[in-house]
Amino acid sequence: MADNVFLEKQARKIRYLTVREIGTLGVGHIGGCLSIAELLSVLYFDKMNIDPANPKKAERDRLVISKAHAGPALYAALSMRGYFDEAELWTLNKPNTCLPSHCDMKRTVGVDMTAGSLGQGISCGVGMALASRLRGYDAYVYAIVGDGESQEGQVWEAAMAASHFGLDNFIVFLDYNRLQIDGFTDDIMSTGDPAARWGAFGFDTQEVDGHDVSAISQAIGRAKRVKGKPSMLILHTVKGKGVSFIEAAGATNHNMILTPEQMETALAEINEAAGCELS
Amino acid sequence: MSVKEMRAIYGEWLAAEMKKNENIVVIDADLARANGTLSLRDKFPGRSFDVGVAESNMASVAAGMASYGYIPFIGTFCPFATRRICDQIAISIAYAGMNVKIVGTDPGVSAEMNGGTHLSVEDVGVLRSIPGMVIFEPVDGVQLKSALPQIAAYEGPVYMRLFRKVMQPVFDEASYKFDLFKADVLREGKDISLFASGLMLPEALKATKMLAADGISAEVVNIHTIKPLDTETVLRSVRKTGVAVTCENHNVIGGLGSAVAETLCREYPAPMRMVGIQDRFGVVGTLPYLMEKMSLTAENIYTAAIEAVKLKKQEEPS
Numbered sequence: 001m002a003d004n005v006f007l008e009k010q011a012r013k014i015r016y017l018t019v020r021e022i023g024t025l026g027v028g029h030i031g032g033c034l035s036i037a038e039l040l041s042v043l044y045f046d047k048m049n050i051d052p053a054n055p056k057k058a059e060r061d062r063l064v065i066s067k068a069h070a071g072p073a074l075y076a077a078l079s080m081r082g083y084f085d086e087a088e089l090w091t092l093n094k095p096n097t098c099l100p101s102h103c104d105m106k107r108t109v110g111v112d113m114t115a116g117s118l119g120q121g122i123s124c125g126v127g128m129a130l131a132s133r134l135r136g137y138d139a140y141v142y143a144i145v146g147d148g149e150s151q152e153g154q155v156w157e158a159a160m161a162a163s164h165f166g167l168d169n170f171i172v173f174l175d176y177n178r179l180q181i182d183g184f185t186d187d188i189m190s191t192g193d194p195a196a197r198w199g200a201f202g203f204d205t206q207e208v209d210g211h212d213v214s215a216i217s218q219a220i221g222r223a224k225r226v227k228g229k230p231s232m233l234i235l236h237t238v239k240g241k242g243v244s245f246i247e248a249a250g251a252t253n254h255n256m257i258l259t260p261e262q263m264e265t266a267l268a269e270i271n272e273a274a275g276c277e278l279s
Numbered sequence: 280m281s282v283k284e285m286r287a288i289y290g291e292w293l294a295a296e297m298k299k300n301e302n303i304v305v306i307d308a309d310l311a312r313a314n315g316t317l318s319l320r321d322k323f324p325g326r327s328f329d330v331g332v333a334e335s336n337m338a339s340v341a342a343g344m345a346s347y348g349y350i351p352f353i354g355t356f357c358p359f360a361t362r363r364i365c366d367q368i369a370i371s372i373a374y375a376g377m378n379v380k381i382v383g384t385d386p387g388v389s390a391e392m393n394g395g396t397h398l399s400v401e402d403v404g405v406l407r408s409i410p411g412m413v414i415f416e417p418v419d420g421v422q423l424k425s426a427l428p429q430i431a432a433y434e435g436p437v438y439m440r441l442f443r444k445v446m447q448p449v450f451d452e453a454s455y456k457f458d459l460f461k462a463d464v465l466r467e468g469k470d471i472s473l474f475a476s477g478l479m480l481p482e483a484l485k486a487t488k489m490l491a492a493d494g495i496s497a498e499v500v501n502i503h504t505i506k507p508l509d510t511e512t513v514l515r516s517v518r519k520t521g522v523a524v525t526c527e528n529h530n531v532i533g534g535l536g537s538a539v540a541e542t543l544c545r546e547y548p549a550p551m552r553m554v555g556i557q558d559r560f561g562v563v564g565t566l567p568y569l570m571e572k573m574s575l576t577a578e579n580i581y582t583a584a585i586e587a588v589k590l591k592k593q594e595e596p597s
Contacts (some may be wrong), residue, residue, distance in 0.1 A: 026323055105346070105375065106375070112346070113346060113375070114370070114376075117366050117369075117370040118343075119335075120366075123336045123338075123343070123367075123371070124339045124342050127341060127343020127345075127346075128346060128347065129343075130340065131344040131347035131349055133346065133347070134304075134326070154367075158336055158339070160333070161336055164331075220459045
């Protein structure tokens with residue numbers, strides 16, 4: 001098991017590279033990328049059974065980012081794990097890139113599922129978990145769902161099915177940052193008490209500090225011991241976490257412009273938090 | 280000749296094929312009983328299951344399973360297999376390149392007593408505009424039996440528009456050679472090309488007799504695969520006859536008529552008429568009533584053919 005200092009460092013690096021990716025382009029879905037940096041660190045540097053040298057290995061753990069606009073954060077993690085060269089990151093959304101805003105398994109090595117139309121990814125995840133179990137794999141399927149995304153009806157069709165089929169190899173994370181494009185989730189269309197709702201749909205639920213690698217790691221460990229039902233880890237997060245002016249932008253950080261100066265300011269703040277010069 | 284219900288042929292083929300090919304899985308959305316797949320549950324536990332009345336989830340779950348190498352066959356009535364889950368088919372299945380077979384039953388007027396809400400006038404149009412989709416509609420049990428292995432072997436999304444009940448036999452099982460991507464010329468003719476799919480093929484064949492009485496020799500081509508259209512066969516026929524009538528159990532916008540028109544406009548502009556549902560919603564009723572009501576009879580084809588032939592003659596130099 002990876003130590004927490006290492007996982008925190010990797011989370012900062014994911015944050016740093018994501019800001020550079022989007023800053024190099026000038027615009028992007030920065031808020032929802034930065035909110036899952038710790039989760040991606042724990043998954044890709046500790047929990048997931050994967051082999052970057054054999055990215056299509058059948059019996060591997062797989063991740064679906066159902067809130068697929070967080071692709072840039074995933075790409076940072078994948079490059080750090082060696083799936084592709086870091087230089088690819090600076091091609092985000094540029095002509096002929098293999099790194100589009102929304103995750104696309106046909107274009108990007110290491111991406112396990114295509115998504116982009118909200119609500120569908122978690123459903124695909126249910127199919128993946130069913131398939132993994134049917135193949136007899138000793139593996140997990142992870143899915144990351146947005147809280148705004150949870151307003152999609154299909155999320156609950158998927159939840160019902162995951163529970164009905166007893167998919168204890170399916171671990172779902174809710175990026176509970178309470179913001180969506182048009183404002184606060186509670187104001188736009190309240191998602192209520194997520195633990196109560198997911199619990200009512202038959203999930204084992206845990207409330208977790210989504211920026212505490214140790215807490216995330218322990219929660220995943222506990223979720224793996226749950227038998228006969230899927231798990232929901234409600235990650236209490238901050239949209240735009242780690243860069244104060246992006247956090248302060250609130251709902252507008254969903255997809256925001258980053259000028260070269262803003263990018264440098266953001267990178268300096270991430271470096272300061274890291275206590276070293278990331279690159 | 281097969282006189283079984285189409286759904287029985289489909290279900291029996293699945294039962295046999297699933298024994299041989301462990302990658303085939305079947306997912307239903309509470310219409311397994313209607314679609315002939317319910318008995319697979321006992322034979323193949325874990326590989327044939329229901330997601331309940333949740334068609335969107337069915338499509339995306341299928342995509343997830345396809346990403347592990349499974350070949351899911353998913354099924355519900357045509358309108359729910361297409362317009363209701365258009366986005367899931369577009370993104371989870373087609374955009375992601377997933378090998379999922381979508382089976383819609385009760386196409387067009389065959390919705391009969393379920394009426395206008397279930398009468399798919401638009402399913403082919405909805406899916407035809409999604410890149411990479413293959414759209415197939417059988418005319419009888421022989422063709423269906425011949426097509427299923429090719430559909431399963433084809434790597435990519437396929438939509439099959441399946442009439443559930445008995446279809447009058449058209450092809451001879453012993454001699455029929457089927458190619459999923461090649462149209463079948465059933466009758467050679469020199470004055471007009473009739474392009475027909477599904478339920479409309481027998482009507483087109485009937486219309487040829489009426490046209491023959493007027494001295495018009497009609498060629499009949501069965502377009503079982505509406506996308507990709509076998510443009511070679513379509514063009515060869517129209518280059519010979521100079522005029523076309525399409526016959527489809529679907530809105531004349533977006534389906535077979537549109538596909539043929541797009542090809543002719545691009546390659547060989549020629550007069551044509553489209554027999555089909557004339558851009559209106561369906562109603563409730565029996566199949567014969569609805570075919571009459573929605574202008575899908577041999578008489579409708581005959582009338583359209585006479586009009587089309589006249590157009591051709593107007594264009595000929597005097």
